[in-house]
Amino acid sequence: MRVLGLISGTSHDGIDSAVVDWTLGGGVLTGTIAHVGERPYEPGLRARILAALPPNRVDLGEVCALDTLIGQAFAGAAAEAPPCELICSHGQTLFHWVEDGRVRGTLQVGQPAWIAERTGAPVVSDVRARDVAAGGQGAPLVSYLDLLLMAGLPAGRGRAGALNLGGIANLTVREPALAYDTGPGCALIDAAAPPYDEDGALAAAGAVDAGLLDRLLADPYYRLDPPKSTGKELFTPDYVRAELPLPDLVATLTALTAETVAAEIRRHRLDTVIVSGGGARNPTLMDMLRARAAPAAFVTSDALGVPADGKEAIAFSLFGWLTAHGLAATVPSCTGASGARVLGTITPGSGPLALPEPLAEAPVAIRLSGSPAAGR
Structure with a gap:
């Protein structure tokens, strides 16, 4: 069909x-x-x-x-x-x-x-x-597809998860089967640098503001246990209103996504993460994520026959x-x-x-x- x-x-x-x-x-x-x-x-x-x-x-x-x-x-x-x-x-x-x-x-x-x-x-x-x-x-309904895809991974991949970096980021874990929204994906980055930060260039040119990042990480959503979901009802444009040069603001918001996602990857001790969504094409975001989620290995869903976009x-x-x-x-x-x-x-x-x-x-x-x- x-x-x-x-x-x-x-x-x-x-x-x-x-x-x-x-x-x-x-x-x-x-x-x-x-x-x-x-x-x-x-x-x-x-x-x-x-x-x-x-x-x-x-x-x-x-x-x-x-x-x-x-x-x-x-x-x-x-x-x-x-x-x-x-x-x-x-x-x-x-x-x-x-x-x-x-x-x-x-x-x-x-x-x-x-x-x-x-x-x-x-x-x-x-x-x-x-x-x-x-x-x-x-x-995230996409967890149904994620679990079927991960069932085909070689045994040597270890503990596996699937990450979608859309406007909101969501993570699916294979064992035990679990899925939830981790927080913002690209939504806040896009709001600060509409329509989006092409190739992560703005974030790469900026510096992360540690004080602002700590304040953003204090949002109670991150401490809720899954299953949980969220959206732009919580992560509104108010998040991107800060007295910072634009590159620094975008770098900080990119770090927010990387840190909140990486925290969940570390929490589940994932060895392999299949990544998809528009954020998978943002090299600055992916570099920040790899650094924070090490030693987890990232593979795009393209490698499994599923175009990331x-x-x-x-x-x-x-x-x-x-x-x-x-x-x-x-x-x-x-x-x-x-x-x-x-x-x-x-x-x-x-x-x-x-x-x-x-x-x-x-x-x-x-x-x-x-x-x-x-x-x-």
């Missing part, structure tokens, strides 16, 4: 897409990646999304408009991808409601009807809500396949839910909704291959 995964993450810069052709045999799910791509948000829409994020406040009229406009943008991204049998859309998170460490609700907008109408394909959407309703954090879109393609086959896509020990759940709601396409026969058993391993660059 060819499934298109679509997601815009906490960097709010555009829509990542991935088409994967999935086949299951002998418990191994094989995915042939036919396309990965990115469609930047139109500048005016991105400005409206950023204006709707905390601590800003918007009315329901703007929420309605964003639901439509983001849905249309996702439909445009879907139309640019190769044809597929099913689409799984994450949409755009506008709010992740957390109180006392418990997720009360989560809001992703981007009306899936626009995608179904534009492409004619059925659409799985609203994938986080069911896990939240089951008592989970609704994040397209991993989350590939994960949502996987979630669509799982939902279509009646299989759960969550790991309770990773999200904190009371049990594994089949995720999402389905919007029919242009024809009658016809799903495959449900599968009795989930895959135990995954193998990914293909030449995604050809689909860009």
Whole structure:
């Protein structure tokens, strides 16, 4: 089954897409990646999304408009991808409601009807809500893919983890299975040096302010036990307001991400870390992280057949396949839910909704291959 995964993450810069052709045999799910791509948000829409994020406040009229406009943008991204049998859309998170460490609700907008109408394909959407309703954090859902990928690592890799450096950083640990948001990934760096610190050049030119870094590290979030999740509701632009030269501020925020991630890698005594996300392309951040997390070895997800910039879109393609086959896509020990759940709601396409026969058993391993660059 060819499934298109679509997601815009906490960097709010555009829509990542991935088409994967999935086949299951002998418990191994094989995915042939036919396309990965990115469609930047139109500048005016991105400005409206950023204006709707905390601590800003918007009315329901703007929420309605964003639901439509983001849905249309996702439909445009879907139309640019190769044809597929099913689409799984994450949409755009506008709010992740957390109180006392418990997720009360989560809001992703981007009306899936626009995608179904534009492409004619059925659409799985609203994938986080069911896990939240089951008592989970609704994040990081990518832990399901992470654990399958790590199952294929050679035994000599030792204790393994998977790290995604998006707007928010999240870590998945293989044994015991555990996943959570460690804190900011690139979100604060991007806010200080919009749209981002290209190649980590600003951070490399600056000096870390030890006093500011210590104050930032005092945030109570870092002391919470997993499972836990966070977002720009906590790590707002107020974090980047400091009386420092811009290079020093960016260097300090980069060090904050490196130190908070490295602390968790040290905590779990990880030997090998599979890294993905936009932050994996920031050499200054990665150098800081390696220095703080030594002797852990870092390998990009590209080495396992998963493009570092397209991993989350590939994960949502996987979630669509799982939902279509009646299989759960969550790991309770990773999200904190009371049990594994089949995720999402389905919007029919242009024809009658016809799903495959449900599968009795989930895959135990995954193998990914293909030449995604050809689909860009």
